[in-house]
Amino acid sequence: MTDIAKIDLTKVKPYGDTMNDGMMQLSFTLPIPYSDEASEAAKVLARKMGLDEPAVVCSKDLGIGYTYFIMYGKCQHTVDFTTIKVNKIEVEIMDKYEVEKYIKENIQRDVVIVGACTGTDAHTVGIDAIMNMKGFHGHYGLERYKGIEAFNMGSQVPNEVLVAKAIEMNADAILVSQVVTQKDVHIPNMTQLVELLEAEGVRDKMVIVCGGPRISHELAQELGYDAGFGSDTYAEDVGTFIVTEMVKRKLV
């Protein structure tokens, strides 16, 4: 009996059922008619993508002279895992009770958080999951936290209105949700908010956080936000970040 091959973290390859077999699955459509030639074209493309022994395991005529493929192939490329660095939110996530306790001990007053789906975005699923009483998947929303005053302004809120509300409420933090990100519609909208806050001279007095299924922390920082949260985020993630950031930046 032989041992399975050891992983070389400097040369990592996809794993199918044998170390370093490089197996990958992919699916895509080519705008060419369903035919043997189409499958061949898909394989040529896969080889150019660095896949050895490409196999079309399923192909379908999409009805308008386009063809869909499901393929497997063996990836020739490797990555050096030891050199990978990701810009992440570096904070130990606390649960609801720990956040509440943290506020009581370190901030000693109510934390005011204003949130909205801004611009033309009408999808409140994300902001509701984070802010509303009920929360999501059994994780209560910020509204339910003792020591947090959460105000969810809902959908399609203009940046100007959000900023005015945040100033009026003397907010400690602003949460912006952006779900519709087709054609990067969220980028100018999110940038404008930061510009407005700077123009009003309140940017440094608040913790500015954004979230949405296509939002990353890296993007958020690029746009001038303190943090960005993607999928699988719950109220405690956002809450922890806000309260610790407030203490870190002496905004208490």
Place this chain on the structure above:
Amino acid sequence: MKSKLNLDPAIIASARNAANNIAEDMQIFIERHTTVSTERTILRLLGVDGIDEVERPLPNIVVDAINEGGGLSRGIAYWMGNAMIKTGLSPQQISEKVSSGDLDLMKLETVSTKEAEAQIMPLVQEALDKIKLQSKKRDNYLSTIGEGKKPYLYLIVATGNIYEDVLQAEAAGRQGADIIAVIRTTGQSLLDYVPYGPTTEGFGGTYATQENFRIMRKKLDEVGEEVGRYIRLCNYSSGLCMPEIAAMGAIERLDVMLNDALYGILFRDINMQRTLVDQYFSRVIIGYSGIIMNTGEDNYLTTSDAIEEAHTVLASQFMNEQFALKAGIPEEQMGLGHAFEMDPNTENGFLLELSQAIMAKEIFPKAPLKYMPPTKFMTGNIFKGHIQDALFNMVAIWSGQGLQLLGMLTEAIHTPHLQDRMLAIENAKYIFNNARDIGEEVEFKENGIIQKRAQEVLNSAEKMLKEIEKEGLFSTIEKGKFAGVKRPKDGGKGLHGVALKDEQYFNPFITLMLGGGK
């Protein structure tokens, strides 16, 4: 037919009666008021179309002019009839003159209401004939090339570019779609005008314009003829231009239209007075034109919990049914909405979903119910998502849904790619065929999970409706009883466009449309 869920007909009747009283009460308010969008709709039906040099639609220019002149309360039908008599011009020519500043409708000598009405009636009749011709064309298609089996496979396109949409719709049609819905660009519901012409720039959807309707209709007819199956077209008669879009849909032969005032109030913060008045006229048009209306109850479950708040969906369906009846919509055109949105981690969640879907069908047996797929708990794991959609399809065929909005495995990632639609259709066709008559075959255990769940939901809905009946709909919404969202009666967008009718007000279309097609 005996209820498989052992639902008590007396409770259903009581809920329906409460809903009727709620709608009656609201109808009194509705009939006293008009709105800018209602009046613009009359102009559109009279053939007024086009834009000025800064792209303002003529219907807006004319209605804004009478509104500013203090004439909104009398209604545009009067002012247009009056102007036609005084100028000898057509509504389109009159509107162009108003737009160029050469004519002020409020400064003309005035005739009696009767004379104005008589003047305009031939044009009203012409508009109705045009719509009837479209209904006939639909009927003709249905009796010649036919249609798909229910549940109709309902697919969305949402590229932002009408020409790209057409290509996607064509592919979906060839793959088996029965209904193509063109999703609107985000934000259109809050525009207080309807954009003009073909459009190629939208976010997460495509502008609803009359020209875009026409372009898509033409392609779907071509594909339908080719594949031997009528393909229905769906768009949104919702937002601030609800009735205008209904009129455009009637003229361009749309077959299905989203139409739900409660949805606009709760999720778009549109003023409740405005949108309830708008809803009435749009439903009259929809009913008259043979369009299937779709309501938006499914959305309650994206913000609230699908298990705890199931009764709000049923209560809203009861109310939407009564509002629709008041607007002359037959049950066969009532695509009441509901959804498969429970947390997939729920033990026996499938049983609860099945129970509720069958309940809706038993309570609204003739309605082509519109069933919405999982969205809230779709994760980006496309493989699991495909299974969630499969369970949803299973419930649909079992419970006899009418319009099946197909779930996409890539929900929560992007608007559908070409192959996503194909996979969704394949999923649905497989399950619908493989389990076609399961609903006829299976009965449920007495007082089991499934029966009890439906009974509970019905009981809570009846209770809620009786409370609303006592309290009134406006005040119920103000208190946040639906979807946990509170909206003030005088808040939200569009209130400025509401006016009390004066004694000479008339809307010639409503009377004739409610009088039937002949």
